[in-house]
Amino acid sequence: MNAQPQTVTADGRTIGDVVMDMRNITLRFGGVEAIKDISFDIREGEIRAIIGPNGAGKSSMLNVISGFYVPQEGEVWFRGKPRPPMKPYEVAQQGIARTFQNIALFEGMSVLDNVMCGRLGHMKTNMLTQALWWGKAAREEEENREAVERVIDFLEIQAIRKTPVGRLPYGLKKRVELARALAAEPKLLLLDEPMAGMNVEEKEDMSRFILDVNDEFGTTIALIEHDMGVVMDLSDRVVVMDYGKKIGDGTPHEVRNNQAVIDAYLGVAHD
Numbered sequence: 001m002n003a004q005p006q007t008v009t010a011d012g013r014t015i016g017d018v019v020m021d022m023r024n025i026t027l028r029f030g031g032v033e034a035i036k037d038i039s040f041d042i043r044e045g046e047i048r049a050i051i052g053p054n055g056a057g058k059s060s061m062l063n064v065i066s067g068f069y070v071p072q073e074g075e076v077w078f079r080g081k082p083r084p085p086m087k088p089y090e091v092a093q094q095g096i097a098r099t100f101q102n103i104a105l106f107e108g109m110s111v112l113d114n115v116m117c118g119r120l121g122h123m124k125t126n127m128l129t130q131a132l133w134w135g136k137a138a139r140e141e142e143e144n145r146e147a148v149e150r151v152i153d154f155l156e157i158q159a160i161r162k163t164p165v166g167r168l169p170y171g172l173k174k175r176v177e178l179a180r181a182l183a184a185e186p187k188l189l190l191l192d193e194p195m196a197g198m199n200v201e202e203k204e205d206m207s208r209f210i211l212d213v214n215d216e217f218g219t220t221i222a223l224i225e226h227d228m229g230v231v232m233d234l235s236d237r238v239v240v241m242d243y244g245k246k247i248g249d250g251t252p253h254e255v256r257n258n259q260a261v262i263d264a265y266l267g268v269a270h271d
């Protein structure tokens with residue numbers, strides 16, 4: 001692993017070693033180069049944002065981080081080793097969970113059952129072992145229930161635990177999706193536009209929950225977001241993308257004062 005000195009942030013949080021190292025990543029869809037030779041890292045315990053205007057390549061980058069897309073060039077290093085292409089269940093086994101830009105929940109199922117789905121990767125017993133070792137299966141069931149209840153309490157969604165997700169307003173659906181991802185007890189949590197479509201109050205709630213998750217569980221968080229203002233308050237470090245290129249990388253203060261970033265957001269013409 002790339003040993004780095006631990007950093008203590010202004011608010012007393014500790015940022016550790018590099019967990020994920022994106023090295024010269026290029027991703028193409030046919031003739032479209034969605035990501036052009038981008039390198040950056042994500043460190044243990046930090047909140048790392050990827051921002052940029054429409055079509056900048058943020059979702060593509062999140063999909064490379066999650067292992068869903070394999071880049072044509074470059075390497076993804078995870079915990080000190082180059083990471084080979086993986087199946088979705090292998091991604092989950094590595095402690096990576098994510099939410100989606102367009103909420104991906106089972107609308108007809110209750111909040112509780114949706115959150116329980118986040119535990120699937122932790123369920124080891126099958127019907128045969130349940131029949132043979134009933135005690136083990138019961139213990140596992142209890143552990144899963146406890147983990148789910150912890151998350152439901154933490155995200156303050158007790159009152160809607162039996163409500164079918166389809167009946168919930170948008171902001172709460174986003175919170176349930178976060179709950180399902182957290183139920184997996186991830187080490188690295190990927191959030192795809194967690195505030196998209198939210199009103200100011202919902203955005204404030206979501207920001208608080210993201211900070212609390214990071215604080216309480218030490219979860220490393222990488223998120224992508226359109227809204228520059230929101231992420232500046234949340235993040236330790238920010239990568240800025242525009243037209244598939246990295247145009248900025250640093251603390252919110254550094255990024256905010258970066259001329260290339262200011263130009264991209266103001267829509268200044270490119271050479």
Ligand SMILES: Nc1ncnc2c1ncn2[C@@H]1O[C@H](COP(=O)(O)OP(=O)(O)OP(=O)(O)O)[C@@H](O)[C@H]1O
Pocket residue numbers: 029032033034052053054055056057058059060061226
């Ligand atoms: N599956 C795909 N097939 C072809 N082109 C794609 C695909 N996904 C993304 N692209 C293209 O890659 C570029 C980057 O898209 P991407 O969705 O990663 O950007 P983004 O920054 O997440 O945009 P937005 O903020 O609008 O969601 C765009 O030109 C887009 O049209």
